[in-house]
Amino acid sequence: MATFRNACGECRYVTPWLKESEAERQIVDHYARRHPHLVPGGAQQINGGGGGGGCVGCGAIAFGLIVLVIIIGLAGQK
CATH class of the missing domain: 1.20.5 (Single alpha-helices involved in coiled-coils or other helix-helix interfaces)
Incomplete structure (x- = not known):
C-alpha cells in the first residue's frame, strides 16, 4: 500500500508517512497554524511500498x- 507525506513550501515541516488523505489534512492544518494567510503548497512524496x-x-x-x-x-x- 502506498503511503504519502507532504512537505511545507514555506518551512521545513514534513508530515510523517500516512494515507494520502491524512497527510493532506496534516499539511492543511500546519498551514492554518503556521502560515494562516497562505494557500497550502509544497510537495508530496509517494512511497509505493512495493519493496x-x-x-x-x-x-x-x-x-x-x-x-x-x-x-x-x-x-x-x-
Missing part, C-alpha cells in the same frame, strides 16, 4: 535501449 520496484522500470528502459542498439547495428551491416 524496491522502482528499479524495474529503469532496467526495462536500459534493456530496450540495448536491443535498439543491436537492431541498428545489425541493420547497418547490409
Whole structure:
C-alpha cells in the first residue's frame, strides 16, 4: 500500500508517512497554524511500498535501449 507525506513550501515541516488523505489534512492544518494567510503548497512524496520496484522500470528502459542498439547495428551491416 502506498503511503504519502507532504512537505511545507514555506518551512521545513514534513508530515510523517500516512494515507494520502491524512497527510493532506496534516499539511492543511500546519498551514492554518503556521502560515494562516497562505494557500497550502509544497510537495508530496509517494512511497509505493512495493519493496524496491522502482528499479524495474529503469532496467526495462536500459534493456530496450540495448536491443535498439543491436537492431541498428545489425541493420547497418547490409
